[in-house]
Amino acid sequence: MKEKIRIGCGAGFSGDRLEPALILTEKGNLDYLVLECLAERTIALAQKRKQQDPSQGYDVLLERRMEGLLPLLIQHKTRLITNMGAANPIAGGKKIIEIAQKKGIKIKVAVVLGDDVFSQLSGEELTMEGNLPLKSYGKLVSANAYLGADAILPALDTDAQIIITGRVADPSLFLAPMIKEFGWDINDANLLGQGTVIGHLLECAGQITGGYFADPVTKPIPNMDRLGHPFVDVFKDGKAKISKVSGTGGMVSVQTAKEQLLYEVLDPENYFTPDVVADFSKVKIKEIAKDEIEVLGGKGKPRPQTLKVSVGYQAGWMGEGEISYAGAHALERAKLAGDIIRKRISHLYHEFRVDYIGMSSLHGELLSQNSNPYEIRLRIAGKTQEKFLAQLVGEEVEALYTNGPAGGGGARKNVTELLGVVSILKDRSSIASQVELLES
Template sequence: MMKQKIRIGCGAGFSGDRIEPAIVLAEKGNLDYLVLECLAERTIALAQKRKLQDPCKGYDPLLVRRITSLLPILVKNKICLITNMGAANPVEAAKKVSEIAQQLGLKVKVAAVSGDDVFDKIDKNALAIETNEPLTTSGELISANAYLGVEGILEALKNEANIIITGRVADPSLFLAPMIHEFNWATDNYDLMGKGTVIGHLMECAGHITGGYFADPIKKPVENMDILGHPFVDVFQDGSAIISKVEGTGGVVNLQTAKEQLLYEVINPFEYFTPDVIADFTTVKLQEIAENQVQVSGGTGKQRPNTYKVSVGYKAFFLGEGEISYAGSSAFERAELAGKTLEKRLKNQFDDFRVDYIGLNSVHRQSINAISIPNTMPEIRLRVAGKAKTIDEATLIGEEVEALYTNGPAGGGGVRKYVNEVIGIISVLINREDILPQTSIFEA
């Protein structure tokens, strides 16, 4: 029998999100589905890098911790989990989830949705959307993942999977798929696809819509952020919805938080491209109907695009950094002397070299107010950074900062040095016909 309403919770909005809100949702949210959205462009490129080092890895680093904490609650409360924690290796992620279930003595059916890895299918000389230059001019390519839509998840739901682990799937599709499955929506009904995509977009960033990223203690105060709750949404068969959060959790769901999230990453609200639909956000209506309850209606769409967007990762550069603090009388002057000294020693060795005085000009690149007059600064932290072609070159920056301990100026302390290989991201398009989503089933 087709349901008239389903409840979907969003327990994570990025890979490093807290685990606790998802547990609260699973325990107290009376959910039908729990979504963990843990994948971004750079996240999957880094996951591909880990997979190159170990073919059994490449899934989300927190997968084991999240699944171990959540699985008993999900099974107990009969909640279906949909997550892109598979990252670069959804099949191995599904195998790991099955292994955890066996260790916990739980019986689950796990589905892996793959097919988004198109590294061997893309034209390496294709022009990048961002630069209009061939992909290979950016650097050594390491990954290429297409943004898939709902198809693979729908196949997993048809096979009654309890846990669905995907790779790169468009964020709203994680939420749209259970709506299509439960309400028997036709995937060529672009009005409903548009409505479902609006709801998915509102939910995908988790704590954004419950006041997390929204909060400003002066202009937009939010209470109890230490126990910030993540959202759930009641979706109805006609594509309308009510977004809320678990009672007793921190944060707020109101018209302002919903509006901010609706506009998040939307360049053209008339045409928001996803693999499932080109959604139109301009007819969306939001209404605050009770405390921490926002009703969502409207929105529409038109035929889905004939291409998938592909996120391509490449080795961009090595970033070398060093930091040191100065405090007390003439703190800024000593920091400035140190910065100028390192600039003389290092600048000509790097294509891009930067000296920041954190607290004074590290964000705005200039003093931002009268309080920040340099000679009144009681403390200052110097940061020096440069882009390098090799790890050895990048290491030199931190070593030079550390050398300030005895080579002056006086009173420097708290040195930290870092070297990080930076993965760049560019995009191309690939024909939809060239990609076939695949669903693999594992039973524990």
């Protein structure tokens, strides 16, 4: 068993930058690189792509990321763990093998399966959001359970250099190599709680190095144009030291870590994951050097008996239209335009919005009533079950060009097919994961 491992986070969401992972792999002296690229919205979009083409459904940036990373992973003997398989991890694994073959690289890919539980749905399951039966949401299109570190461990027991998964809980991607390398007991809730704290701190990549933290007035962060992503040295007892590659931009500090620790956490004493109910309330973060912090004190309770499942359903269509007004009385003209369209078509939609971007689109008119903007971007949006009605929104906005009010310009229109996402809980005993090994 090892006494210490180093894990880097090269991506914190699907659309993250490509170069931080390359820098971490080349200069970070990593044992493991994690690319965390999946969320409820991301997997719903992946399911749409898979429906249109069964060979798709993995992350849209998988090929571009692998083109640059594969040679570096081999050169630096770094294992990659990623959930970029999204809705189709087998296809994602095969694509990695295809890229490796083109480059003349010998590599093995372990594909973690079992999160897709769509075939197990009855429609009678009650949603966590509204306690309504799934069948009341109309046509269901996907169901993906949040697997835990235990699903990744068999993949790590192979000699595969790349492990690709579908829906796995974000901290579990980091926790699995800790359990593997240190021989941690998967029933040791305190060790797993500490490991989950570490994974949670790293999972959003640039957020802990100052990205989402930054405010140029109150919380300035240096050199954000070349923001570095984090790595962590984890020790066998669970102690962790988080830093970033020397020379990269950003900052690792107690303040950036505390903000990330509380990110998406409703109850710090009971943070539910498939591996453990983690307790963040006793975590201690200490700065030990410039851009280096120590993290201790994570605890936990035994893992839950149920797993969260994200269920996608067809949610109709959204039509959007935008147009700009500038100069004297810009706001008044934009409001007149919004009123015109509201009177003409709002009754046709089950949800309808009129936003004045630049004044009230984020926080409403009450907080913006004293502003007098020189320019306004009017946005109209409507949700409907009918595609032709979604198209009508943009058409009506475009018609404002000549039908007034005066001075509108830069009109755009868009129609989007919507997938909604709700959640259910499912007994973990009914969900079985498997690993399939691919080789170039």
